Amino acid sequence: MGGHPVNCTVDEAYDMSSDHQFKGNIDLSKLEKVLQKYAYKVSYVLHTVTCNQVGGQPVSMENISDVSGMCKKYGVLFFLDGARFAENAYFIKEREHQNAGIGAIVSGMMSLADGMLMSGKKNCLSPGGGFIALRNKSLYEKPLPYSIAFIGGMEYGGMTGETMEAFAVGIREGIEEDLLAHRVSQVRYLGNELKKIGVPFITPVGGHAIFVDAGKWLSHIQWDKFPGHALVCKLYEEDGIRCVEVGSLIEGRDPKTKENRRAKMELVRLAVPHRTYAESHFDFIAEAFNKISGKRQDIKGVEFTHETYPLRHFTSKFRPI
Ligand SMILES: Cc1ncc(COP(=O)(O)O)c(C=O)c1O
Structure with missing residues (x-):
């Protein structure tokens, strides 16, 4: 679409042996610099949980919350790429909120975003498929025509019924702590x-x-x-x-x-x-x-x-x- 991505990952992510516990975090000062200059033309900030590009590294709840707050301050939409949301929640439990349940952590993460991109094949254990979730209706209506034209009607988004059933089960099974x-x-x-x-x-x-x-x-x-x-x-x-x-x-x-x-x-x-x-x-x-x-x-x-x-x-x- 001609967009230009700006990467704001913390520096520790590029130090392979740093024992930083959340190398998927966004560096708030890097992000703020970009938003101060370009907020008017930033379509959205995307936080990938966990961050594939730097090693499947987790993002802390604190960081998701801070980034969400900064996006509100600058009037920019905040999205999660939640393909590996459950693994991320597991790491948050292990390293940040030991007494919380995975489900509660997942709800907490999601509550901070305006929307989420979800590939079903990863933590939802689905054979395929995915969705884009959007918090408000006017936002939701924007991509709908593209879905209908290129992927499939909004009720099934190109997925077979079988895939959607597996996906629905996987959403719940995927957050089981033992798994x-x-x-x-x-x-x-x-x-x-x-x-x-x-x-x-x-x-x-x-x-x-x-x-x-x-x-x-x-x-x-x-x-x-x-x-x-x-x-x-x-x-x-x-x-x-x-x-x-x-x-x-x-x-x-x-x-x-x-x-x-x-x-x-x-x-x-x-x-x-x-x-x-x-x-x-x-x-x-x-x-x-x-x-x-x-x-x-x-x-x-x-x-x-x-x-x-x-x-x-x-x-x-x-x-x-
Ligand atoms: C973080 C992340 N988001 C999205 C995708 C894309 O998923 P899909 O192939 O289901 O579109 C991938 C694929 O590997 C991924 O790692």
């Missing part, structure tokens, strides 16, 4: 296995994935030869493990200069699907890293054979250099 504890413990298990063999990754471990520091592990590959993507390819080639680069490949090119933009971190995301894996799967992944470890100097960077635009990381083609 969340198990999920987070699975991710931590994978982290521990990788730590044993010296693979560097973002800590504290987030809610849905391990984010490997490919820039460090493959430090012989220059950032613009995409060390993260080279590792992704190697893991698939060796053992059929599918993961994704979150680094300079995703960053794309500067729209003006057309130069590659350098990401702050060259990561590989090992995402853990809900209720799918057992410990032996994680052992298998760790073993794959172990096999590669001794010969990782042989891994070469990659270059484009066909580069697409936009969202080049989904559809481009590469060869090893």
Whole structure:
């Protein structure tokens, strides 16, 4: 739509070993600077809970509340990307409000936003689908024609009845504390296995994935030869493990200069699907890293054979250099 996103994440998010408990937080002074200058043309502030781009890191209730307050002050809409709202609530319980129930924390988070974007596939355990929730009716009416034209009527938003039923059950099941504890413990298990063999990754471990520091592990590959993507390819080639680069490949090119933009971190995301894996799967992944470890100097960077635009990381083609 021609919009320009401005990232206001706290600096600690880019320090892989900082033990900051809420690396998904928005830095209020960064946000205020942007709003002071541009509030008149900011469509909305989006807080992603948990923040995928910096490692599935949680956002504190205090931060959601402060950002919500700042948005009110500047008259800007405040939205949550709630794809992983339940994991975020679990971390708030673990680190900020130990005596609160997950349901109450979720209600508290939601009460602070003007709206929410929700992908059903994550914490709602749905096979697909999603929704946009809006607090007031006039706001709700704005996107409706687009939904009807491009996705489906407002009653079903392009989802099948079966998907909506699964979604409805998943909304409740997804906030069960036992389920969340198990999920987070699975991710931590994978982290521990990788730590044993010296693979560097973002800590504290987030809610849905391990984010490997490919820039460090493959430090012989220059950032613009995409060390993260080279590792992704190697893991698939060796053992059929599918993961994704979150680094300079995703960053794309500067729209003006057309130069590659350098990401702050060259990561590989090992995402853990809900209720799918057992410990032996994680052992298998760790073993794959172990096999590669001794010969990782042989891994070469990659270059484009066909580069697409936009969202080049989904559809481009590469060869090893
Ligand atoms: C935080 C977040 N929001 C939204 C989405 C998009 O979800 P969907 O593919 O259901 O549109 C993703 C996908 O990975 C995500 O991680």
